Amino acid sequence: MRLRRFKIADILTGIFLIGLCLLILIPFIWMLSTSLKESVEVFRIPIQWIPRSPQWQNYPRGLARRNFGRYFFNSTVVAITVTTTTLFFASLAGFGLAKYDFFGRNAIFIGILSTLMIPFQVIMIPVFLLVRDLGWLDSYAGLMVPQALTAFGVFLVRQYMITLPDSLLDAARIDGASEPGIFFRIALPLCKPVLSVLAIFTFRSSWDSLLWPLIVVSTDRLRTLPLGLSMFITDYDIEEHWMMAVAVSASLPVLILFMLAQKHFTEGIAISGMKG
Amino acid sequence: MPRKLNHNFIRRLWGFGFVLPAIIYFAWFSIYPMLNAFYISLTKYNLLRPPSYIGLDNYRSFPHDEYFLNAMRATLTFVAGSVIPLLFVSLFCAFLLQRWKYFSNTISMVLYSPMVISVVVASIVWRLLFHPLGLVNTFTQSLWGRTYLWLSDRTYAQLAMIIVMIWRNLGYYTILWLSGLKSIPASFYEAAEIDGASEAQRLRYISLPLLKPTMAFILAISTISAFKSFELQYVLTEGGPNDATNVIALSIYRLGLKHLQMGKASALSVLMFLIIMVLTLVQLRVVRAEDISFE
Incomplete structure (x- = not known):
């Protein structure tokens, strides 16, 4: 009797989980299916899950509605630059904070950590004024510099570097290595695991970010992908199947990254909470 | 020397x-x-003329300011409406996933998948789903014969935001709960089983009390992320209809950068900062920095 009851519970659990998975996946399926539909099929009832003949030309046509080639280029340049600067300066600072004992080190670390409490939403207006005074409105510099380094990155690398044995660095010093040499040749290569997690995080958050580009960019030539996508919603001549084709295309780089580096994504989950 | x-x-x-x-x-x-x-935040500033100092007037105006009160109401509705269901549904999913042996990795990846696409893309897809002739209404029509104005009715627009928020974050919090569950030593359960505890008793007296830190952590980060929400509201409704979803971050953006009321928008920013700071301090108390480990 006891055994049978457990089986029923198992079956119910299975049904619930499979149902939930389907429910979660429906928006993805719908996005993909709509992106391949003809205009007249989009709102057709009964529901058409699979388009009768896939309209692949929706992709080039949707992307041609606006300057999406340019937006792709801008997003890529910005995301790669921002990821590079974040990795470099975060590991430099993380190394200094973890392995050198200079005056005021702990105060500086706490100071940097405390900026984690300042979400960008809170300082968007003063940062806008700052970038305006620097003359960087509507420029790549204006787009990139305010996201060029994160306290989260410094914190992450510092926590990892602190576990590297000091004897390793001392051995290099005895061999005559300079301090920058130790950083580039010993500390940096050993930090690969944490740097790949940080790289994925930084790339994604830059690739996905809307708020700052929305504030700083006003000409079409500097728009990034999320900005281009969000402009769609005010275009009344954009049809849904084209919009979905563009949405799928814009998500591809991160989806590919997810498939290639799934391990780093899930590893990052446990620590990403710190980013808030 | x-x-x-x-x-x-x-x-x-x-x-x-x-x-x-x-x-x-x-x-x-x-x-x-x-x-x-x-x-x-202590000035009146519209970019055209230099800021003029007005003391605490911006803050003093808040209690009678419709725009501000509405932003607070919209934010609190969104935060409470998404954080509480998320907390319990993700815990429930984690319990089920823990006792379910088949494909549990694949299932948690599927639950996590909405997190992979950006909020902007997610919002654009849900705009289509919530279209008056869209998929959601097709479902509700065939299930209980009613359709809704998801994005143009005040109440349903707020509900729509919450639905998207839950859809996007459910898997993430489920995984956090699961890692909390996994950190409970198996010997605790074995000991309880020997003492004749039922599954429900083991849940009630072992799992739940030991999950308290995980719960505090999830509560803190989900509240912070809901408070900061901007893109979802911006893309789905642009704060509408009739400002029903004009949450605090969106209010700051519109007030400061569209209506150029920099002083008032900054006062709102300062208030948001204080809220987030309190929540972050709670979060840092719960998760000590040193606890983070790598394999």
Whole structure:
């Protein structure tokens, strides 16, 4: 009797989980299916899950509605630059904070950590004024510099570097290595695991970010992908199947990254909470 | 001896030099803007004329300001409406996933998948789903014969935001709960089983009490992320209909950068900062920085 009851519970659990998975996946399926539909099929009832003949030309046509080639280029340049600067300066600072004992080190670390409490939403207006005074409105510099380094990155690398044995660095010093040499040749290569997690995080958050580009960019030539996508919603001549084709295309780089580096994504989950 | 001292001094200087770019950067792009936000919040400033000092007037106007009260109401509805269901549904999913042996990795990846696409893309897809003739209405029509104006009715627009928020974050919090569950030593359960505890008793007296830190952590980060929400509301409804979803971050953006009321928008920013700061301090108390480990 006891055994049978457990089986029923198992079956119910299975049904619930499979149902939930389907429910979660429906928006993805719908996005993909709509992106391949003809205009007249989009709102057709009964529901058409699979388009009768896939309209692949929706992709080039949707992307041609606006300057999406340019937006792709801008997003890529910005995301790669921002990821590079974040990795470099975060590991430099993380190394200094973890392995050198200079005056005021702990105060500086706490100071940097405390900026984690300042979400960008809170300082968007003063940062806008700052970038305006620097003359960087509507420029790549204006787009990139305010996201060029994160306290989260410094914190992450510092926590990892602190576990590297000091004897390793001392051995290099005895061999005559300079301090920058130790950083580039010993500390940096050993930090690969944490740097790949940080790289994925930084790339994604830059690739996905809307708020700052929305504030700083006003000409079409500097728009990034999320900005281009969000402009769609005010275009009344954009049809849904084209919009979905563009949405799928814009998500591809991160989806590919997810498939290639799934391990780093899930590893990052446990620590990403710190980013808030 | 002086040589050694000199050596050490130079080494420390290098260490400080490594951190210096970061110090300059955060001072310039985080701390200075934050201080400036405090200052601007005490002024009247519309970009055209230099800011004029008006003391606490911006803050004093809040209790009678429709725009502000509405922003608070919209934010609190969104935060409470998404955080509480998320907390319990993700816990429920984690319990089920823990006792379910088949494909549990695949299932948690599927639950996590909405997190992979950006909020902007997710919002654009849900705009289509919530279209008056869209998939959601097709479902409700065939299930209980009613359709809804998801994005143009005040109540349903707020519900729509919450649905998208839950859809996107459910898997993430489920995984956090699961890792909390996994950290409970199996010997606890074995001991309880020997003592004849039922599954429900083991849940009630072992799992739940030991999950308290996980719960505090999830509560803190989900509340913070809901408070900061901007893109979802911006793309789905642009704060509408009739400002029903004009949450605090969106209010700051519209007030400051569209209506150029920098002073008032900064006062709102300062208020948001105080809320987030309290929540972050709670979060930091719960998760000590040193607890983070790598394999």
